[in-house]
Amino acid sequence: MTTRLAVLYGGQSGEHEVSRRSASSILAGLDRDRYQVTEVLIGRDGQWYVDGRPSPLPQALRVLRAQDVVFPALHGPYGEDGTVASLLEWLGVPYVGNGVFASAAGMDKGVTKRLLAADGLRVSPGVTLRTGEDLSPSDQQRLGLPVFVKPARAGSSLGVVKVTDWERLPAALEQAREVDPKVLVEQGARGREIDVAVLQHPDGRVQAGPPLEIRVNGAGFFDYDAKYDGGAVFQIPAPLDQATTEVLQDRAVRAFHALDCRGLLRVDFFLPTEGSAEPIVNEVNTFPGFTVASQFPQIWRQAGVAFGDLLDILISGALADKSRSPGGLPRPARAVDLV
Secondary structure, eight states: OOEEEEEEEEOSSTTHHHHHHHHHHHHHHSOTTTEEEEEEEEOTTSOEEETTEEEOHHHHHHHHHTSSEEEEEOOSTTTTTTHHHHHHHHHTOOBSSOOHHHHHHHHOHHHHHHHHHHTTOOBOOEEEEOTTOOOOHHHHHHHOSOEEEEETTOOTTTTOEEESSGGGHHHHHHHHHTTOSSEEEEEOOOSEEEEEEEEEOTTSOEEEOOOEEEEESSSSSOOHHHHHSSOEEEESSOSOOHHHHHHHHHHHHHHHHHTTOOSEEEEEEEEOSSSOOOOEEEEEESSOOOSTTSHHHHHHHHTTOOHHHHHHHHHHHHHHTTTBOTTSSBOOSSOOOOO
8 A cells, every 4th residue: 555645845044946856856766656646846935836736725735635744855944844734733644854943943953052052062153133233342352253144044154154343243144134134153173174964763773874074175164155066075874982972872762852853853063173172063954965875874874874765764654653742742533624
């Protein structure tokens, strides 16, 4: 018996094209003998499409509600931020990946930092600035240079600027605010860039994969271009001693639980080369890039989990969890009616 599965992708964020790339890999990797697949695309203009045909929103929602499970391959605002998770909860359909809280909290870099710090994880000092706010002289002195100016609620390094001269801060804030009016100014961390992928199996077991080290060619940091134009080299497993590997994996799993995650998470660290060996959590990604060349699938391929098997694990996990809501309450027997 095949499983009715909808792959939901696109969206109105600046990561629309990234989402399409992830969905393309997912669609190519699904076992069509195992899954009856429906494609649901959200256009840049908000128009919904089902299997390539324009669809009024109520009709598209009925299609989603009729599935056994939905695989949201959305990145950025209006998708990865809990918006679609709440919609799918409302429809009463199981879905792959993180719930409403983890998605929303993980999307906001300032909120993420506070939650992780409260759980004892090390994060870089930073200041959250809202519309009209500027970095105070005392905060400039406390953070020092360089700093990274980041849109608080965006991914793929969109709008991120490295500032090495305070005179350039206003322009960096303006650039970041074009993506999100809420901005994080963060102390530049020095160290090796290490990613750890966390995967939850259908039986509830949470596992961290082998660390991946990012080495950027040319660019000063792992920015949007380096992520998507081949300007970065991934080394898996990272050349680390066993003790350091275990610390990184432990901290990644702790971050997964601190944010109340479900299914998957990628945790990006800076590993200091001097002083304290305690890794710094740079960012988290509640739905990381999912092309076959992206970090998350590459990490699990190195661990012996093929791309198609990785998809099966995530889908089976969503189906195994279908009787429970993120809050621990039983799902309603009948979802809301759609006219």
